[in-house]
Amino acid sequence: MSTSIEELLRFEEERPPDGEAxxxxxxxxxxxxxxxxxxxxxxxxxxxxxxxxxxxxxxxxxxxxxxxxxxxxxxxxxxPPPPAGGGRIGGGEEEGLYNWGARDALNAAVKRWETPLDWSASRPERFASTVLPRLAELADERLRQRHGTTRESDPARARELLGERLTAFLDNPPRRPPSPRDLAVIVAELEKI
Structure with missing residues (x-):
């Protein structure tokens, strides 16, 4: 049985696994x-x-x-295992050389952990969709536990308890995420509630 070069080089995406698999x-x-x-x-x-x-x-x-x-x-x-044939030019790690281009598993794991935690200025949509709602939930929960109200149930009292700066931040968030220093001030104000 002979196989043509076209058959060998054809790219077919794998089917997504069904429920059983x-x-x-x-x-x-x-x-x-x-x-x-x-x-x-x-x-x-x-x-x-x-x-x-x-x-x-x-x-x-x-x-x-x-x-x-x-x-x-x-x-x-x-x-991953080293490539066949050594894969290094001029020696291996034993000789003091390190293959910096190789995939580092620990680095890959840390990058996987960083991605969900990344809300920096380079990703404002991440801040708006992840961090800001959590801060609003935290503010509402602290108001509910300590003062028996929420921003939705009694906006005037919540504004009084939160203060103008925190209320403005939660109601009208800035387009860019705050700096770490500004965020620390906001969290400190939340803790005072």
Whole structure:
């Protein structure tokens, strides 16, 4: 059977997984971890009973799940294997050279964590859609807990309790996110409520 070059170079997007495959996507690793934990508990229980020690099964199970969880996290953070043939010109890390172009798994993990936390001036829509509503919820909750009112139920009293600056910020937010210093002042005013 012969394959043409067109067939080899054809690009086809993968179909999105259906519901069954998606369920199996998380179920299989969970079952694998649970089976591993059961095996670890059984071996540890037999070993400990052999030497005359008695340990609670839930404690052993928690320890086994913790070890397997840490193993899974470290596997996700491990760097990719080096390319075949070394991939480095002029030597490897052993000789003091580092391949700065390689994908760093820890750096990738930190970038994944930074993205949800990024609300800087470079992303004003993120501030307006994420941070500002949380500040408004916080103001309403503090007003409700400490004074029995909200900005919606009694706007005049809420304006009096919040102050003009905080009320103006929450009701008419600026187009650009405030600087970290201004945001600290706003949060301090919220804490005074």
């Amino acid at each position: 998606e369920r199996q996507g998380w179920l299989r690793p969970v079952l694998r971890i649970l089976a591993g934990a059961v095996a670890i508990v059984a071996v540890a229980l037999v070993a400990l009973r052999t030497v005359g020690l008695q340990v609670s099964i839930p404690v052993l199970a928690a320890g086994a799940l913790a070890v397997l969880g840490v193993r899974r996290v470290t596997a996700a953070l491990s760097p």
